[in-house]
Amino acid sequence: MSETGETRLVEVHGVTKEYAEGDNVTRVLKGVELQVDRGELVALLGPSGSGKSTLLNILGTLARPTDGQLAILGENLIGADDYVLTEFRNRHIGFVFQAHLLLPDFTALENVMFPAAARHGRERREDRERAAELLDRVGLSHRRDYLASRLSGGQKQRVAVARSLMNAPELVLADEPTGNLDRESADQVMELLTEINAVDKTGFLISTHDEKIAARCRRQVHMVDGKVADDGVK
């Protein structure tokens, strides 16, 4: 692996994404260029419809680009089949969604543990211990046995953050992680993300509308109309 390959986390070249509905073709991404290094904390800014979420979905291997090049951790993911993408996603990528998206019938601990359980097909004691540690880290050890449906919005999002870290991924994609939270909860979550970034050197790509949230990130990438319009480092 080259020197670039060792430090480069995300490498996106000319990525386009089109959605066809009948004869109408909508181009959501129009040749995105983006590189993110390991351990970077990047804010992805832009108005609604600028293609932020679509880009995150492609980076998260949940969606495939129509065209272009995509490599994460030096691995070319274009053309990989569903099994390979699923395995890759499970091992290397964490997600935090705006709507937290927890499994409502499972406890906080079980939700955090899910990525590891899905990977190994069973509950391992070491995974349970790590999940408990992560819950402790996000300040929710006292809620570990609560069903997700019984947690507050801020608590759910903190559980989602803990879950995103379960398999110790190199990249966490956060799509409007504070969008549904009040200011206090939003600040707490951002505090958590920046701390994890600083301590674990986990790379974060955080999509947000909120300039205050973006201001916490060292690098800010602005998207407009399906393209990266501005890429600035503070």
Added chain:
Amino acid sequence: MLYSIKIATRYLTANRGQSLLLVLGVAVGVYVYVFMSALIGGLAVLLTDRTVGSIAHVVVEPAERDPVSLIERDRGVLLAVLKSTQQRPTLQSAEAYLPILQGTPHVSVVVGKVLGNGFMLKGEAVAPVLVTGIDARDISAIADIEGSLVAGSTDLMLGTAVIGKGLADKLGIGIGQSITIRSERDIEQPVTVGGIFELGVSSVDDTAVYLNIRAARVLLDLPEGLSRYELKLDDLQLAREAAADIVNRTGLKATPWQDQNAQLLEGLTAQARSGDLIKGFALVTIIIGVASALLLSTYRRQSEIGIMRAMGARRSFVIFVFVLQGAFIGLAGGLLGAGLGYLSLMPFPPPEMTAGGGLPVDYRQGAYLSAIVLTLIGAIAAAIWPAWSASRVDPVKAIGP
């Protein structure tokens, strides 16, 4: 614990009411299956018992004594074979066969009989009769004459006869009355009516006359040998095998009861097919019910499936979760339905002991294991389509805004 098992059980227990209804629906289908198995099986036992209970399971007679043909029959030659009428078909060395017949597997009773036709005379009244000469101890060995007695006793002494009720009514005779029997050999013998029985089979009740075998030998002019052996088996369904075995070992003619009751067998087969059809419908209902419920669950849990996929759950993992749900529902419904079936059918007496008009369900033939296994397989099969569609859920669409 396999994590997919945990998720499957959590999904089922998260919505207890719906899962319970689903399991109950499956249980009802299984109950129908079990009940139909018990009913069809019970009816078969009842009909067979009523029909075969009073007859021999295998009849062993002398071999056909047709002349040997020197021309092959299948050469397009029209061949007429003149039956031998020189001798009455009789088992001359009957005693020699007895140990072989008694030693044949599944044979429980062997009774030697001399048979002949004749007439019963009382004054001007004449009635055709079938005379059966039998050892006094064996009179109830084949048909339950003792249990069917309506008057007198079954003690067959030299001068007494036990006759059917239809015959007694026809001639207007009762216990202790003397009558005359004239045999096909034109020999007359006076007898006293010692017993009257009613088996409920008119062909027997209207013509049967049982005599002590020594008296019958005189009447039928058959000083030695037997007309036939009649056999009862411990499992009447093995009559064909037993008959074939006897033919091989003795060279005699052995006829299983099935050959003389083709219509009964045809009826039982048709009845069994009808039962299978109803059981098949019950299974199809179970499959449709489970499939539709799980498909609904797939749609309802689409966003959760999307979350699991996003977190790195493989498609096979998702498939397994839904197939397991089908299996759990099938197993629970199968056990519940079969258990309820067993408990509700247990109080019914076995068909062979069912009084007239009673429901002839046989709890021993409930096919509980096959009901559970088939339901399990059906429920798993029913879950495959919903599981497959769950695994194809697009996580972006499922978790999107």
